[in-house]
Amino acid sequence: MKGRRLKYVIAGGIVLAALAGLVYSGAKESMVYFYTPSEIREKTDAVRGKALRVGGMVEEGSIRWEPQQVLLTFVLTDGQNSVPVRHKGTAPDLFKEGAGAVVEGTWAPEGYLRSSTIMAKHSEEYKAPKQPETLEGKKALFKSLLPGGKQ
Amino acid sequence: MISTLGHFVLFLALGMSLYAAGAAVYGARAGREDWLASSRNAILVNLCLVTLAMFLLEYALITSDFSIRYVANTSTRGSLTRYKIAGLWGSLEGSILLWAWLQSLFSALVVARYSDRHQAVMPYVQAVLQGICAFFLLVMTFAANPFAPSFPVPPDGRGLNPLLEVTDMLVHPLLLYLGYVGLSVPFAFAMAALITGRLSEEWVKNTRRWTIVAWLFLTGGIFYGGWWSYRTLGWGGYWAWDPVENASFMPWLTATAFIHSVMIQERKRMLKVWNLVLITLTFSLVIFGTFLTRSGILGSVHAFAEGPVGMVFLGFLALVLLFSLGLIAYRADRLKGHGELDSVVSRESAFLLNNVVLIGICFTVFLGTIFPLLTEAIRGTKISVGMPYFNRVSVPLGMALLLLMGIGPLIAWGRASLNNLRRNFLKPMVAAAAGAALLWVLGVRQAEALLAFFCCFFVIGTIALEFWTSTRTRAAATGEGFLQAFAALLLRTRRRYGGLIVHLGVVIAIIGIAVSSIYKVEHEVTLKPKERMEIGPYTVQFNDLQAGERPTHILVWANLTVLKGNTTLTELHPGQRFYPNQQSPFATVDARYHWSEDLYAILSTFERDGSSATIKVMINPMMAWIWIGGGVILLGVLVAVLPERRLAMLTVRAKTQPA
Numbered sequence: 001m002k003g004r005r006l007k008y009v010i011a012g013g014i015v016l017a018a019l020a021g022l023v024y025s026g027a028k029e030s031m032v033y034f035y036t037p038s039e040i041r042e043k044t045d046a047v048r049g050k051a052l053r054v055g056g057m058v059e060e061g062s063i064r065w066e067p068q069q070v071l072l073t074f075v076l077t078d079g080q081n082s083v084p085v086r087h088k089g090t091a092p093d094l095f096k097e098g099a100g101a102v103v104e105g106t107w108a109p110e111g112y113l114r115s116s117t118i119m120a121k122h123s124e125e126y127k128a129p130k131q132p133e134t135l136e137g138k139k140a141l142f143k144s145l146l147p148g149g150k151q
Numbered sequence: 152m153i154s155t156l157g158h159f160v161l162f163l164a165l166g167m168s169l170y171a172a173g174a175a176v177y178g179a180r181a182g183r184e185d186w187l188a189s190s191r192n193a194i195l196v197n198l199c200l201v202t203l204a205m206f207l208l209e210y211a212l213i214t215s216d217f218s219i220r221y222v223a224n225t226s227t228r229g230s231l232t233r234y235k236i237a238g239l240w241g242s243l244e245g246s247i248l249l250w251a252w253l254q255s256l257f258s259a260l261v262v263a264r265y266s267d268r269h270q271a272v273m274p275y276v277q278a279v280l281q282g283i284c285a286f287f288l289l290v291m292t293f294a295a296n297p298f299a300p301s302f303p304v305p306p307d308g309r310g311l312n313p314l315l316e317v318t319d320m321l322v323h324p325l326l327l328y329l330g331y332v333g334l335s336v337p338f339a340f341a342m343a344a345l346i347t348g349r350l351s352e353e354w355v356k357n358t359r360r361w362t363i364v365a366w367l368f369l370t371g372g373i374f375y376g377g378w379w380s381y382r383t384l385g386w387g388g389y390w391a392w393d394p395v396e397n398a399s400f401m402p403w404l405t406a407t408a409f410i411h412s413v414m415i416q417e418r419k420r421m422l423k424v425w426n427l428v429l430i431t432l433t434f435s436l437v438i439f440g441t442f443l444t445r446s447g448i449l450g451s452v453h454a455f456a457e458g459p460v461g462m463v464f465l466g467f468l469a470l471v472l473l474f475s476l477g478l479i480a481y482r483a484d485r486l487k488g489h490g491e492l493d494s495v496v497s498r499e500s501a502f503l504l505n506n507v508v509l510i511g512i513c514f515t516v517f518l519g520t521i522f523p524l525l526t527e528a529i530r531g532t533k534i535s536v537g538m539p540y541f542n543r544v545s546v547p548l549g550m551a552l553l554l555l556m557g558i559g560p561l562i563a564w565g566r567a568s569l570n571n572l573r574r575n576f577l578k579p580m581v582a583a584a585a586g587a588a589l590l591w592v593l594g595v596r597q598a599e600a601l602l603a604f605f606c607c608f609f610v611i612g613t614i615a616l617e618f619w620t621s622t623r624t625r626a627a628a629t630g631e632g633f634l635q636a637f638a639a640l641l642l643r644t645r646r647r648y649g650g651l652i653v654h655l656g657v658v659i660a661i662i663g664i665a666v667s668s669i670y671k672v673e674h675e676v677t678l679k680p681k682e683r684m685e686i687g688p689y690t691v692q693f694n695d696l697q698a699g700e701r702p703t704h705i706l707v708w709a710n711l712t713v714l715k716g717n718t719t720l721t722e723l724h725p726g727q728r729f730y731p732n733q734q735s736p737f738a739t740v741d742a743r744y745h746w747s748e749d750l751y752a753i754l755s756t757f758e759r760d761g762s763s764a765t766i767k768v769m770i771n772p773m774m775a776w777i778w779i780g781g782g783v784i785l786l787g788v789l790v791a792v793l794p795e796r797r798l799a800m801l802t803v804r805a806k807t808q809p810a
Contacts, residue, residue: 008492012507019511022544023518030539034523053535065756067677067763089675090755090765092386096735104537120735138705138729144760145698145707 032104038081040107047107054083054113055102063097076103076113087115095120154219157207157298164200165288167193168255172281179274190277191262197284198259201252205239208248208297212238217308220301221245227310229703234311237320240328241311243445243460244297251287253332258284261336269357275343283335286467295460313704313730313737319379326372327399331437333365334406338434338475341427345478350423350485355413360792362413366406367788373399374660374781385738385753387673387769389777392541397520398440401513405433408509411559415502418564423486424479425506431475436513438468443520494566501559508552515544546599550606553661556654557610560647561617579612603665610658614651641790649791653784660780666773675755675767687770689750690714691723696761705729706739709754709764713743725754725766746779748772 033052040047040054054076062075072087074097085103095101095118105115139146171193178186208221212235217223225238225245239245258280266273291297311320337358344354376396377389390396409429415422442464479486492499518525519536526534561575586608587601595601618637626636641648674686678693685691694710708726712719721743727736742751749771757764 015507015511019514022547023515026515026540026544027518027522027536029543030536032535032537034534067756067758067765070675070677070765090767135700135703135705135731138731139700141729142698142705142707142759145696146700146705147697 036078036081037076037083038078040083040113041081044107044111048109049106051104051106052113053102053104054085055100056082058095058097058099058101060097063091076101084112085115086112087118092118092120153207153211153216154298154300157204157211157219158292158296160200160204160207161288161292161296161298164197164204164251164255165285165292167197167200168281168285168288171197171258172278172285175274175277175281187274190274191266194255194258194262194277194281197281198255201248201255201284201288204298205248205252208245209236209239212236215308217306218300218304219297220299221297223301223305223308225308225311227308230310230316233318233321234316237315238311240324241315241320244291244295244299246324246328247287247291247295247460248297250328250332251284251291253328254280254284254287254335257332257336261339265357269353272340272343272347272349272354275346276339279339279342280335283339290460290463294463313728313733314384316703317379317383319375319383323372323375323379326368326375330365330367330369330372331402331440333361333368334402334430334433334437336361336365337409338430341430342475342478345427345475345482348482348485350482352417352420355416355426359413362406362410363788363792366403366410367785367792369399369403369406370784370788371781373403374778374784378778378781381774382742383738383740385740387671387751387753387767387771392516392519392538394520395440395444397516398436398443401516401520402433402436402440404509404513404516405429405436408506408513409433411502411509412506415499419499421492421499422503424483427475427479427486429506431472431479435468435471435475438464438471442468496562496567496572498559498562498564498567501555501562505552505555505559508548508555512545512548512552515548516541519544549661550602553603553606553610553658556657557606557613560651560654561613575613575616579609579616582612583608597669600665600669603661607658607662607665610654614655617651618648645793646791649787649789652787652790654787656780656783656785656787658780659783660777663773663776663778663780667771667777670770670772672770673767674769675765677763677765679763680761684766684768686750686768688715689720689768689770691752691766691768693764693766696757696764701728703730707736707754707757708739709752709757709766711741711752711766713750720750723750723752725752727754727757744775746775749774 031051033047033050035043035047035052035054037054037056040052056076056078059075059077059082062073064073065071066073070089072089072091074085074087075082076085077083085105086108087103087105099120102119103113103115104117104119105113108114171190174186174190174193178184178190208219210216211219211222212226213232215222215226215228215235221242221244222238225241226235230238240249258277261276261280262273265276269276310316337354340354340358344350373396376399380391381387381389409426412422412429413426416426442461445461445464492503494500519540522540523535557579558576563571583605587605590604591601595604618640621640622633622637625631625640626633629636629639631639672687674684676684678684680693680695683690683692690713692712692714694712696707696709698705698707700706706726706728708724711723711725713721713723723741723743724739725741726739728739729736738753740751740753742749749769751769751771753767753769755765755767
């Protein structure tokens, strides 16, 4: 009876140890540090080459889109400091200037954030706009694409 | 008017469920049948009241009564009626009302179904279920009132996020809620067993079907959520290890473990404490998931707005854990198992190991989900682990689970003889090795893929062999034809063979997941009209951009022609939807869905003059098999749980008809 219990304890211990090892190695390999732009500026050496996640606001007027290279560049700011971001690909829905975004990537030696994923902040209810927009307003934006729009 | 009435009805319902719980406990203690009857009536009244509250809110939603804040937040005059209805679970307060309604409905169903047969435990089952219901009503009456008035009354509501205005919104959340609330029933029976000290296998047997059906709803909800995400969200994936997705996955894992380990208790009277812990854990994880979604402490696509409600749920979670673990500790002396493991090579230990692996996965997912909170508490910074962590950790554990899925159902109870092992596993093992070798010859080189396929083939092999030998044996013994024998076998031992079909579904889904994630191809390019891109065997030509006016938005879409060689396969029209008052567009995905591979197109962005468009195209091989696997799981569960009598009648009828 005693010996039997011991066997279970040992078996359970091995299973637990294996699990712990798996979690440890998994976490170590894929830990992503969360920084604000200011923290990046403070610890430039520490962040080089590391996987990181930077949260901030997309600076007004900073978004550049180069369609032929499928390259998106913008500046992420926390009010005090800012970091440039280069993203190979397009922006997710809800990504816009002046809104919050979290960028995951690595810090390139050239001094910018090489983004692999951009996460824009979502919420299920939207903020009431200052001036309610109508469908007509949206329509005006795509005049040349709408039927009869091309002249 | 509705505002005051609704709030008042909620108070009444709260009083009713507290009374129902109290009367049940008092009636049982004092042995007063009249109090028990009164408690049962109170449960019915409670159901009527919560139903009334729900109808009131639905009425306000459908008639666009914006004097109620909740209505103003979740619908607009222009919304289609079905999305106005779906507004009930579109935001925090309404979803709690829906939850309370399901909770009270399930209480009433349990009373109707069990009260005449299980008189000793029923009062406590009622008390626990009504206690949970009371909690949700309490949340609504004091912290998150769905009937709160809005002042001043806005001319139009803000409406749901357009992402949620799709038919899927009518299905996915409901399935999950049905699963969550369904799992509270076995939990209530377990607690009642602990309180009354009737700790035999009774509670397990009584709730078997409930648990499996709740599990089916939860599984359905998870699969449906993935399918929804894949078809509409425009990122080409179906699962992102998002905190809220994990919140539904964790109770699924423990519920799956529970469904398996209760079989050991029924058969061998072992694992009594373990099963109680599992069901407690499952219910706690449901509440924990609600806490995650409602508190906004972790950023997530699904998260509701932040609010004090999260903390209320955390408090309730603590209460549930304290109460149930306290009860288990209190009854520890009566919970000694009757059996012992005879051998490590046995069905018991295979099931036990399956449990360990499932709980292991649950634990790693839990750690990964709350990792940012942990590191913030310990080191002051939020460090998250993303998809790489989850994939890295869950893949090896998933493989182990797959192997056990092949071994568990066929290995002998007690102590498996060498003969048993050889008979059941030698052929599938050889077949799986041959299959994997064949794939290697065909050019599959990734060790991970080969291992996954080996495991999958092995499980399919064991299931096929089991069906084949049992059918043949039966056909030989009864003289029935092969198909008839197969059908009879399915109907006679439905639980076992239904379970095997569920396993088959899981394997099919895993094959889909493995192949689609390992062999996914993705290209994103900017094209001018009439320019082409190549991806895999396909050529995609961008013809032009067009826009059109829809009732609620402007749709801009790209016309793509997909060619394979020189033949035109199909036209695809991925687009973007522009809603008034929304700065960013929403993607409209278009894809060629096919059983072998999906060709999936997203319009990432475009020039407003139509001079170019950036298009992302993906090839997702064998994606369809994930959903097919989900369908097979559904089929298997139906085989396992459909009422005995009805099926028996069918077989009798089949027999009496001349062959």
